Amino acid sequence: MEIEQYPSADFNAVATLKWYVDCGVDETISDTPVNWFQYSEKNEQNQDVTIKTATSAKSSANAPLSTNREIIEMAEKLAADAMTLDDLRQAILDFDGCSLKNTASNTVFCDGNSQSDIMLIGEAPGADEDRIGKPFVGQAGQLLDRMFAAINMNRENDFYITNMLPWRPPGNRKPTDGECAMCLPFVRRHIELFNPKMIILIGGTSASALLNVQTGITKLRGKWVEYKLGDQKVPMIPIFHPAYLLRQPQFKKQAWHDLLQIKERLESKESK
Ligand code: URA
Numbered sequence: 001m002e003i004e005q006y007p008s009a010d011f012n013a014v015a016t017l018k019w020y021v022d023c024g025v026d027e028t029i030s031d032t033p034v035n036w037f038q039y040s041e042k043n044e045q046n047q048d049v050t051i052k053t054a055t056s057a058k059s060s061a062n063a064p065l066s067t068n069r070e071i072i073e074m075a076e077k078l079a080a081d082a083m084t085l086d087d088l089r090q091a092i093l094d095f096d097g098c099s100l101k102n103t104a105s106n107t108v109f110c111d112g113n114s115q116s117d118i119m120l121i122g123e124a125p126g127a128d129e130d131r132i133g134k135p136f137v138g139q140a141g142q143l144l145d146r147m148f149a150a151i152n153m154n155r156e157n158d159f160y161i162t163n164m165l166p167w168r169p170p171g172n173r174k175p176t177d178g179e180c181a182m183c184l185p186f187v188r189r190h191i192e193l194f195n196p197k198m199i200i201l202i203g204g205t206s207a208s209a210l211l212n213v214q215t216g217i218t219k220l221r222g223k224w225v226e227y228k229l230g231d232q233k234v235p236m237i238p239i240f241h242p243a244y245l246l247r248q249p250q251f252k253k254q255a256w257h258d259l260l261q262i263k264e265r266l267e268s269k270e271s272k
Pocket of ligand 1: 122123124125126129134135136137138140141163203243
């Protein structure tokens with residue numbers, strides 16, 4: 001919802017904010033408008049659509065024009081230069097190619113055990129994650145923790161977790177293909193630096209970005225594939241996103257089936 005600027009100099013900031021909340025305002029937006037039509041489903045990944053590199057709300061008005069291709073190349077360069085997970089976090093903080101950064105409160109990088117062998121990759125931070133700065137801490141994250149607890153796994157010890165996008169899309173909208181393409185170099189480098197023995201893709205966004213397919217999660221889930229990491233092939237499996245299971249609890253049966261597959265595979269590795 002859009003609201004006009006406060007009218008006078010003697011306004012009370014707290015009262016104004018309360019008034020906004022009462023009116024249903026649930027987003028802060030940047031000073032410069034974003035033309036979302038440029039991010040149409042089809043043209044993003046492959047075409048060089050010219051967009052303004054959103055450096056910051058203040059400076060973007062004067063920022064040079066960049067194409068999607070240039071932005072992706074900038075991300076690839078920053079990602080390739082990162083030699084540690086801390087470098088990568090810094091590289092993402094330094095990346096100004098994705099306008100989601102302007103509306104997010106935090107850059108959400110990771111949580112869990114960075115010494116574990118298992119990497120979970122979700123979609124993007126929601127409101128709670130954006131506020132707290134960690135992935136999967138809201139309602140969906142709590143369900144995810146319960147799902148993994150059911151197979152005796154927890155994020156403190158057993159896995160590491162990140163997202164396709166480090167910034168919350170306004171209003172929790174689905175990330176566009178263009179946003180995923182810009183962040184993919186960071187996710188690929190994240191995988192290289194973490195060097196997992198197993199990758200679990202949580203939901204359709206990370207599954208289609210990392211598998212480079214348009215197939216829906218209903219078809220992809222529960223099927224093992226191999227992720228090529230140097231000369232290794234890392235087992236990777238897409239599963240339903242817990243936010244989807246909160247909306248569609250009838251699919252918990254399939255989610256349980258997939259969790260059992262994960263557990264079985266881990267146990268069979270342990271026994272070797
Ligand atoms: N959903 C995600 O995909 N990631 C989060 O961090 C939170 C909700």
